[in-house]
Amino acid sequence: MKKNVATIRDVAAAAGVSTATVSKFVNGAQRFSPAVEATIKEVIAKLGYRSNPLAQSMITGRTRSIGLSILDINNPHFTSIVKGANRVALAHNYTLLLVDTEENADRERPLVEALSRRVDGLILFSRMVESEMDWLMDLGKPLVYFGRPTRLPLQWVSSDDTRGAAMLARHLLSLGHRRFAYLRFARARRDHDRLDAIRACLAEHDLDLDVYEGGTPTSAEGERVCSAILLGGNPPDALICYNDLMALGFMKAAQTLGFSLPDDLSVAAFDNISYGQYTSPALTTVDMQSERMGATAMEKLIAAIDGKPEPETGMIEPQLILRASTSRRNASA
């Protein structure tokens, strides 16, 4: 199996030129006499030579790869981000190195530190609290962060969660809902933005918000919490979930409990993962433009690597997607 792969020296020897010449040829660095060009080309083909990217990187200091750290590869929100980032990376001839920290903040640092030595730049989704992220600055690599850092001078890309949550809350208010609940996921920073924005909207109408704690941002958790929300003595007529996954689980459990959606209550969430279309009722959601977020982050990072300025804001506008899981409040409910 293990072949002894041809090195640049083998090519140089066989072609009767110096390694420098071969190197320049391979990198298209200059023009050559037809004779030399022909022989080099031929020898390379014959030997099946391909330059060793590791050796190349050692000298140039560039790896042509980008590290992307996400929180859960099974969450479609993140795969869309990866998709967007990957497209841009490919277009710029970069390879993507992916790390999945599995929502485990402790695992992040070692993984990212190891990753950082193999790439030209990093894009990070993190659950670490900002006060414990100073080490990021010592990595010595360009970096783009998902979310808005308050203290660290990091490049960032963020969805406008405040805006998105407000849009959703206002829409539900306009449908006549008055008893609101929010199923949160407090470890996410965006959760706090969403919660605050929803509260603010409701406050304008002198309405309260019931808040339920979700332990993980998953459909299983949505299922688990369902009975507490619906049978806990103070059922809402509109529920907002931290993300679509939780809403999917919640809706299934609610229907199992005999509730009818959206007649008994409206349900909505965030992300616009595609599977929200396939439930009954289909899920109303706030599209956070995951793929665009990934693409934007990658564009910013590559610009930073190339030393180009990127003054533009990294804030991404969300869009409200209305589907059948939200409807006008049922007067009889």
Place this chain on the structure above:
Amino acid sequence: MKKNVATIRDVAAAAGVSTATVSKFVNGAQRFSPAVEATIKEVIAKLGYRSNPLAQSMITGRTRSIGLSILDINNPHFTSIVKGANRVALAHNYTLLLVDTEENADRERPLVEALSRRVDGLILFSRMVESEMDWLMDLGKPLVYFGRPTRLPLQWVSSDDTRGAAMLARHLLSLGHRRFAYLRFARARRDHDRLDAIRACLAEHDLDLDVYEGGTPTSAEGERVCSAILLGGNPPDALICYNDLMALGFMKAAQTLGFSLPDDLSVAAFDNISYGQYTSPALTTVDMQSERMGATAMEKLIAAIDGKPEPETGMIEPQLILRASTSRRNASA
């Protein structure tokens, strides 16, 4: 931003020892006099030294990373595979490099060739026809292939598609269904196994199979094909789709067309992606054990890298998951 990171020489100089000593210390290669050990440790901490994995790999020829090439990161089947593979890789202290070829066979070769130089081994999901895959053998790296190669002497991991499809077909037969249709995705090799197995089961009962061609293994394609299947003049009373994604799309479109599932027809598919639980009716499916497949592939690959024998078969047993999208044939239909 760019720090000049400490090298092994900086450490050696500051500690008053040779680089060789530092190297051995870092790699835990031998024992040292307490004095030396203490100073080195101290200097490393002070300088924040971390060895450069690129330089290390150049010499040792090992990168401690694995390349994984998948067909579509937005397909939960593949993310589960990645999850499984990543778990095992992490446990063995390997980093995962991910490549998404986006169902584009032409893109595979350049991406995989580039990847192969940066990793110790490769795990491949491919849409290339086997007759055009000989170049894989020249990569000079251990390799595990998803699916069963007929000619190339590759290590492989595969789901037992023949078995899974037969289980599903027999179950539908036992429910009284007689008019079967299969929505295929012919570019996948597994599709042929499934098709053949379904045909064989039906043949035992002198039944035919209507076959519809899907262009992509996506929910959008399932939606698109729906009307042709249901309103094409020969509607089935049981439809099997190549994968869950297609079934999700199909079911939504069928309900939009006014069909009632599973009363008007039973629908089932393959993969057991989690979103099949959240549709109404929930989707009957064949669990292909995606996560296990990923884990098994990684285990085999790491064993191969370590030069250990791995004689065990890579065939993975599927499991039929019964849900509400399949039911006894409705006599009035």
Place this chain on the structure above:
DNA sequence: TTGAAAGCGCTAACAA
């Protein structure tokens, strides 16, 4: 137990 020295495969001045 420690160090000197020779590279790994390649690029980047600088000369020719």
Place this chain on the structure above:
DNA sequence: TTGTTAGCGCTTTCAA
């Protein structure tokens, strides 16, 4: 247009 030379940061004999 081509070649010489000196490394990148590290490991690895081999000798001390």
